Amino acid sequence: MxxxxxxxxxxxxxxxxxxxxxxxxxxxxxxxxxxxxxxxxxxxxxxxxxxxxxxxxxxxxxxxxxxxxxxxxxxxxxxxxxxxxxAGLEGRLELGCVGSATYSLLPALARSLREQLPGVEVAFQGEMLTGDQVAALRAGTIDLALMRPPGESADFADLAISTLRQERFLVVLPAAHRLAAAAEVSLGDLRDEDLIVHAGHGRSAMYSAVLGLCRSAGFEPRVGHEVAETSTLVTFVAGGLGVAIVPEPVAALVVEGTVYRPLAGEARIDLVLATRADDDSAALRRAVEVLRSQVAQ
CATH class of the missing domain: 1.10.10.10 (Winged helix-like DNA-binding domain superfamily/Winged helix DNA-binding domain)
Known part of the structure; x- marks a missing residue:
């Protein structure tokens, strides 16, 4: 039969x-x-x-x-x-985002994915440090990562990594800080400040970036607190526990008692997207197209 x-x-x-x-x-x-x-x-x-x-x-x-x-x-x-x-019109995807992308990019991206790929179930994990996203990609618990460049000290040949955009740096200050009224803040202005940074030990690319900026300006940063989440970092600044250097999109996170000021100079940090190099999912390809279009806008 x-x-x-x-x-x-x-x-x-x-x-x-x-x-x-x-x-x-x-x-x-x-x-x-x-x-x-x-x-x-x-x-x-x-x-x-x-x-x-x-x-x-x-x-x-x-x-x-x-x-x-x-x-x-x-x-x-x-x-x-x-x-x-x-055809990539149905399926399920898990996306990870660093803190700055969580606040600046994720809301519009989630709406666009729902509108353009209604048959694809998309879940988000926000406030993920770069090291944690790399581990999650390799473990298969996320399919696409919005993160900072993971560095060159390890082999990332199993990942497909490409730049989405470059972002300048801002300084987050308590509203009553002596530099709060400045048009911009130089790295030298932060020499004697307690810095609040993302967690180190290879988990956060921002930790390495901030230390590199300070060392390029000729001083060793005085780290007051290490935190895992960007929202905690900004909240600690609001509490007067120190100041922080963050990518510009973090300014979308408004916390009472803080101000954002441009960091002087031309320093930038990349926002990259990463997937597993062998992942040929059609739904993933369509989601990446939506993401690139969203960033271009």
Whole structure:
């Protein structure tokens, strides 16, 4: 028995006429009649009562039609689902975001993905440090990472990493700080300040970036606190526990008692997207297209 036998049976059962069923199936009537007889022989039951005027279903045929319709609907649905998944129109993705992207990019990106890929279930993990995103990509718990460049000290050949945009630096200051009214803040102005930074030990690319900026200005930074989340970092600044250097999009996070001022100079930090190099998911490709379009806007 093949699926075509079930489709032949359904056509005859619905048309109640071999000639009309043959026309519907775009085939000649004699082969259709032969296929139905073969199906009945295989099942060992009579599905149709045939007269010179009409074709009726037997009780066995009525019951068989109910099952056949369900089977063919399931087969058609499976085919459509496979085609949609193959085209990237259905599926599930998990995206990780560093803190600055969580506040500046994620809201608009989530809306765009819902609008343009409504059949793709997308989950987000915000406030993820770069090192944690690299580990999550390799573990398969996220599929796409919005993060900072992970550095050159390790082998990242298993990841596909590309730059989305470059972002300048801002300094987050308590509102009552002596530099709060300045048009911009230089690195030298921060020489004697307690710095609040993202967690070090390879987990955060921003930790390395901030230390590199300070050392390039000729001083070793005085780290007061290390934190895992950007929201905590800005909150600590609001509490007067120190100052911080952050990428410009963090300014989307408004916390009472803080001000953002440009960091003098041309220093920039990349925001990159990363995926597993061997991930050829069509849904992922479509999501990356939406993401790049969102960033371009």
């Amino acid at each position: 093949e699926l075509r036998h079930l489709r032949y049976f359904q056509a005859v059962a619905e048309e109640r006429h071999f000639g009309r069923a043959a026309d519907r199936l775009h085939m000649a009537q004699p082969p259709l009649s032969q296929q139905i007889r073969q199906l009945e022989a295989e099942l060992g039951v009579t599905l149709f009562e045939r007269t010179t005027r009409r074709v009726d279903l037997t009780p066995a045929g009525e019951a068989y039609l109910v099952r056949v319709r369900a089977i063919l609907r399931a087969v058609d649905a499976a085919s459509e689902e496979a085609q949609r998944i193959g």
